[in-house]
Amino acid sequence: MGSFFNYLNLPLSLFGIVAIEVMGLQLILGGAGLLTLGHTAFFAIGGYASAAFVMFLAPPLGIANPFLLLTLGMAFGAVCAGISSAIVAIPCLRLRGDYLAVATMGLGQIAENILNNIPQFGGASGFTNIPHLSSLWIIWLLVLGVGIFLARFYKTGIGHAVLCSRDDEIVARCFGMSPERSKFIAFLVGNMLTGIAGSLYVHTFQFMGPTAAGFQKSVEILLAVVIGGMYSLWGSLLGAAILVIIPELLRFIPHSITGGLDMLANSMLLFSLIVLVILKVKPSGVSSFILVRTSKSEAVS
Secondary structure: OHHHHHHHHHHHHHHHHHHHHHHHHHHHHHHOOOOOOOHHHHHHHHHHHHHHHHHHHHHHHOOOOHHHHHHHHHHHHHHHHHHHHHHHHHHHOOOOOHHHHHHHHHHHHHHHHHHHOOHHHOHHHOEOOOOOOOOHHHHHHHHHHHHHHHHHHOOOHHHHHHHHHHHOHHHHHHOOOOHHHHHHHHHHHHHHHHHHHHHHHHHHHOOEOHHHHOHHHHHHHHHHHHHHOOOOHHHHHHHHHHHHHHHHHHOOOOOOOOOOOOHHHHHHHHHHHHHHHHHHHOOOOHHHHHHHHHHHHHHHO
16 A cells, blocks of 8 residues: 555646646636747756756755755745746736747757756756755645645736736726736736746756756657636646546556557557547537536526
8 A cells, every 4th residue: 555655646747747737827818818839848847946956056055955955946946936937927928819829839940959958957857856845745735835826816906807817908098007017917927827837846856857848858748738728717627637637547558459569659558549639529618618517507406
């Protein structure tokens, strides 16, 4: 039994980290209506910045307490992700639709190439030997905290302005709201949350490579938001669960059933089929399907 719980520790930790990252993108995509394809660039920036702080900056400052190191590392990662997202937002948020997606996709490629060429961070081999400071309960407390924070954020004046600007910028301006300011705040906050997720990742798995900022990872996180329901905050948790837990479960399919394909091919093939079925049956996301079923049950009762 003990070995079983030890096995579950890493998948559940990854689930929590991805959930924070997906909730950050949900604020940007579902909340502000900004389609970005370079979201994981800020995940990598937050992770690398946190690891650099703990390994290079903290020792000269005499900081040795693990919890304090993790807290300051997450704060430093979030600040670095926030600063970089603010710099990116100034030119990129002037764009709309596909143009914004292409611009942010280029950002991810730039971040990946830069990290590939910094030898102090391991270059193409990745940043290794990072101290293990995180734990499952810390990650899940942060998932709960981020969920409560975003739920409250959507009920504030800024949150209402973000949603109104997403639905109709002209109406937002008529009510004295600034769509540019609202989307900038959503972009900044969402990417800072992603930076925190990156910090948790490096101090859980003790490694991060340049590919963490790549296009493929951004598409995976975008997929989780869409599958869960991009207008639903708690749908982000469903999307993260589908993205992390289902491929893990598919690894245990007997080899004889799949006709000799290797384990990775089995997982990716079946996971892709599941995703296609979900998007075909419910394009608006799993959370919308559950809400509809719940409302029908309440109406009948």
